[in-house]
Amino acid sequence: MATDWTPDSWRDFEARQLPTYPDQDKLDKTLDQLSTFPPLILGSEARLLKEKLATVAKGEAFVVQGGDCAESFRDFSAESVRATLSALLWMNAVIAYAMGKPVVRLGRLAGQFAKPRSSDMEEKNGISLPSYRGDNVNDIAFTEEARLPSPERLLQGHTQAAITLNLIRAYTQAGDDKWEYAFNGLKDFVHSRPWAQDSWRGLVAEMEDSFRFAQSCGGFGDGYADPCFTSHEALHLPYEETMVRSDCDYGLDYATSGHFLWIGDRTRFEGSAHVEFLRGVDNPIGLKCGPNLKPDELLRLLDILDPAYEAGRITLITRYGHDKIEKHLPELVSAVKAEGRPVVWICDPMHGNGTQTSDGQKTRPFERILAEVKGFFAVHEAEGTYAGGIHLEMTGLDVTECIGGSAAITEEDLKRRYLTQCDPRLSRDQALEMAFQIADLV
Numbered sequence: 018m019a020t021d022w023t024p025d026s027w028r029d030f031e032a033r034q035l036p037t038y039p040d041q042d043k044l045d046k047t048l049d050q051l052s053t054f055p056p057l058i059l060g061s062e063a064r065l066l067k068e069k070l071a072t073v074a075k076g077e078a079f080v081v082q083g084g085d086c087a088e089s090f091r092d093f094s095a096e097s098v099r100a101t102l103s104a105l106l107w108m109n110a111v112i113a114y115a116m117g118k119p120v121v122r123l124g125r126l127a128g129q130f131a132k133p134r135s136s137d138m139e140e141k142n143g144i145s146l147p148s149y150r151g152d153n154v155n156d157i158a159f160t161e162e163a164r165l166p167s168p169e170r171l172l173q174g175h176t177q178a179a180i181t182l183n184l185i186r187a188y189t190q191a192g193d194d195k196w197e198y199a200f201n202g203l204k205d206f207v208h209s210r211p212w213a214q215d216s217w218r219g220l221v222a223e224m225e226d227s228f229r230f231a232q233s234c235g236g237f238g239d240g241y242a243d244p245c246f247t248s249h250e251a252l253h254l255p256y257e258e259t260m261v262r263s264d265c266d267y268g269l270d271y272a273t274s275g276h277f278l279w280i281g282d283r284t285r286f287e288g289s290a291h292v293e294f295l296r297g298v299d300n301p302i303g304l305k306c307g308p309n310l311k312p313d314e315l316l317r318l319l320d321i322l323d324p325a326y327e328a329g330r331i332t333l334i335t336r337y338g339h340d341k342i343e344k345h346l347p348e349l350v351s352a353v354k355a356e357g358r359p360v361v362w363i364c365d366p367m368h369g370n371g372t373q374t375s376d377g378q379k380t381r382p383f384e385r386i387l388a389e390v391k392g393f394f395a396v397h398e399a400e401g402t403y404a405g406g407i408h409l410e411m412t413g414l415d416v417t418e419c420i421g422g423s424a425a426i427t428e429e430d431l432k433r434r435y436l437t438q439c440d441p442r443l444s445r446d447q448a449l450e451m452a453f454q455i456a457d458l459v
């Protein structure tokens with residue numbers, strides 16, 4: 018148990034990226050109400066996920082984490098949840114088969130509603146307004162009223178998380194046909210896309226009636242009934258604080274807003290309130306590692322967040338950019354390895370690879386995303402460590418937000434279905450292509 022920790026001890030530390038509410042009294046009342054609600058997830062589920070991540074740390078399984086950059090109140094539907102879940106299952110099947118290892122499925126789902134921003138203000142046509150900070154905080158519309166933080170949004174976010182979690186549990190537990198359904202989706206993909214490579218078609222043909230496929234994706238084993246675990250950035254600390262519950266059996270505290278919570282690259286500095294908060298909960302947690310994180314700083318953070326060297330507790334999510342990963346990752350990996358820390362390494366190839374089109378639209382070239390994934394595998398191979406997973410901003414919908422890939426999405430195409438609330442996501446086809454590319458790599 019963490020010493021001198023309470024759910025609100027983060028309040029004595031420096032908290033960056035938190036909204037300032039105009040009506041403190043209303044905020045306090047909302048937080049009081051949230052703190053009386055039942056948990057969204059149970060401590061036992063968080064412990065199960067931690068055990069699974071411990072197997073990843075040993076090189077025996079692989080993490081596929083993915084979902085929206087920011088979940089949206091407006092675009093919430095059963096279809097959008099089902100589509101993203103399906104895409105995760107497809108990726109799971111391809112990667113598990115190619116690796117001969119189970120996949121741990123982690124959705125950026127059911128709680129990814131608060132966003133850190135590089136700038137407090139956003140400017141458009143000479144008008145400057147507070148930045149959008151996620152649907153839990155304010156509205157994306159570019160008006161003064163919309164950008165005002167409103168406490169009621171926390172209740173709506175909580176309700177949407179509960180409904181999403183209910184759908185996830187239902188879809189992933191509904192019967193024996195989920196793998197067959199996933200498999201039919203894969204067959205359709207490789208047969209209907211002219212650009213699908215022969216190696217992908219070959220892989221799907223091989224999977225078709227393979228017992229190993231069924232085994233590796235958990236079809237006949239323990240993993241079969243696994244849910245898709247949920248994850249989000251634990252950014253909104255007042256909200257996260259209200260969701261802490263003690264597990265009476267174990268005497269441990271859990272953040273019950275999601276199974277896996279991570280600390281973003283902008284809030285993982287030493288002395289951060291976000292580090293203090295996550296130090297005391299027993300969930301498996303993630304830490305984003307960007308180019309300005311020095312190895313000694315990371316080691317000190319690990320001493321705080323994981324004093325017991327517990328396998329499965331820490332996942333390091335590296336996000337450098339295609340042209341920086343081979344420079345920065347080796348020193349981090351060798352420092353962590355030298356300390357004997359049993360961490361999981363996963364690659365976020367999204368956040369370091371943003372570009373802008375000629376008319377100012379944010380996008381990410383698929384080729385750069387893929388290059389960072391390749392760099393990630395190469396560095397771990399060279400260091401003798403295990404490349405344990407990927408973390409993608411993606412959707413199961415047919416969007417056009419990232420350029421490139423085999424479908425050759427162009428800047429012009431971005432005008433068609435650019436639907437994201439925040440950062441550009443891989444489309445269903447691009448996410449699947451990424452899974453096949455990883456299959457080719459391993």
Ligand code: PEP
Pocket residue numbers: 086133250280281282283305336368
């Ligand atoms: C994110 O994952 O949405 C994010 C903001 O990432 P990072 O903290 O790595 O910039």
Ligand code: CO
Pocket residue numbers: 086087368410439440
């Ligand atoms: Co993002």
